[in-house]
Amino acid sequence: MREDDVLRGIAARVAARDYSDDVSIHPGHLDADGTWIVSPLPEDTRMLVVRGSQEHRAALAADAVDPLPRLVPASAQAVDDAEQVLGHPLPPLLRRIYLEVANGGFGPVLGVAGGGTDDLGRTAIDRLSPREPAGLLPIAYWGCAIYSYVDCRGRGAMMWGFDPNSGLGEHSFYAEGISLVDWLDGWLTGSLEQPHLEPDQTRSWSGTTSEGAS
Structure with a gap:
């Protein structure tokens, strides 16, 4: 529910x-x-x-806000192709969002083919790299090369952060300790935190909560 x-x-x-x-x-x-x-x-x-x-x-x-463009769902083919490239099925909730609501583009969320992109015009699938952990899908872009990933390997759709600005190399990836549903709920309620590594060089994560991350 x-x-x-x-x-x-x-x-x-x-x-x-x-x-x-x-x-x-x-x-x-x-x-x-x-x-x-x-x-x-x-x-x-x-x-x-x-x-x-x-x-x-x-x-x-004051009627001084520009209306946003309408978002459209992804095609079934785009979602199927994404799963084939990723090598894992998408978490059911994310799959439903893409197919029934929008192909990314809301908040920081990236889409699959034809959907929301990062600042370089890359979708979540375009952003995949063989140098990164297999089965992690980059579903959100925060700027400054920081991304949020969802684990699609059948382990509860847990979220991972990626902050290459930390100087920690391979440890730039770290488990955030929250599930996809909690992460999306955080976006809805305005409590979603942008991931970044603590300056004490640990692998723990922290974030800057923005009043606009809602």
Whole structure:
């Protein structure tokens, strides 16, 4: 039942076109009573704010938020091809999201062929590398070469972090200790943490919680 709740929650956000952690709004400022006052700038000028921030909420009330494009599900062929390349079936919840809701593109989530990409235009499948642990699928990109992976090897769909900025080499991969369903639920509730390794050079993980990671 928990997986169904997460699936419905993501579907609702996608259907409402309210799925991005960074929101494009008409630039302006908050006045004394919290109203968003749009600045007299060129029509195509935009600024990015964090979803759920005071600026975002005020811009919504002022009809100064650009609508996001509609997301579409992946084709069955794209999902089947992804599983063949990966060499493992996708976790059932992730497979349903791709087929029934959206081919990535919401929050930091990457898609399969034709879906959400990282900053280099790579899908989760494009990002696979023989130099990385087999069976781990990079399903989220956070910037600065940091990714979140899901273990597709039949071990409860647990999440892994990857932070090459740590200087730990092979230990840049580390178990986050949460499942895919908990990770996606964290995105829905705004408690999802961006993974990074602690500066004490251990293999433990920590994260920076953003108010916009929701």
